[in-house]
Amino acid sequence: MADEPILLTDDPAPHVRRITLNRPAKRNALSNALRGAIFAALEAGDADAEVRVMILRGAGTCFSSGYDLAGTGALPYHVGPARGGGLFPGLGPGQAGDRPGARLVPGRRLRARGRL
Numbered sequence: 001m002a003d004e005p006i007l008l009t010d011d012p013a014p015h016v017r018r019i020t021l022n023r024p025a026k027r028n029a030l031s032n033a034l035r036g037a038i039f040a041a042l043e044a045g046d047a048d049a050e051v052r053v054m055i056l057r058g059a060g061t062c063f064s065s066g067y068d069l070a071g072t073g074a075l076p077y078h079v080g081p082a083r084g085g086g087l088f089p090g091l092g093p094g095q096a097g098d099r100p101g102a103r104l105v106p107g108r109r110l111r112a113r114g115r116l
Helices: 030-046
Strands: 008-012 016-021 053-058
Touching: 008 030, 016 030, 030 053
Parallel strands: 016 053
Antiparallel strands: 008 016
16 A cells, blocks of 8 residues: 555546646645645646646545645645645646636535536
8 A cells, every 4th residue: 555656647638637646645745745736737738739628636535634644744834826825836726727718516416417
């Protein structure tokens, strides 16, 4: 398990990037390393003109149990560009990246007919 990456990225369909938090033993708790990897994957997808949709999900039984207070890892952690504030300072309110139409969707997850 120690050799497995903490973040998995794949393209399951054209124009779709899927990012999976891969710490199921810790219920995908956010460490500083995982948080930095998430930001790097989101920024890479935002810079890729072929990616139109990014799906962020968690491996195992839940998306994430929150922040991993026991294993924060090396500091300083990634804070992203200075465009917003709060938990994800790289993102403005309700916005993911600089592309029009990209939004964070609050609330329950939406189910599509096809499984990605």
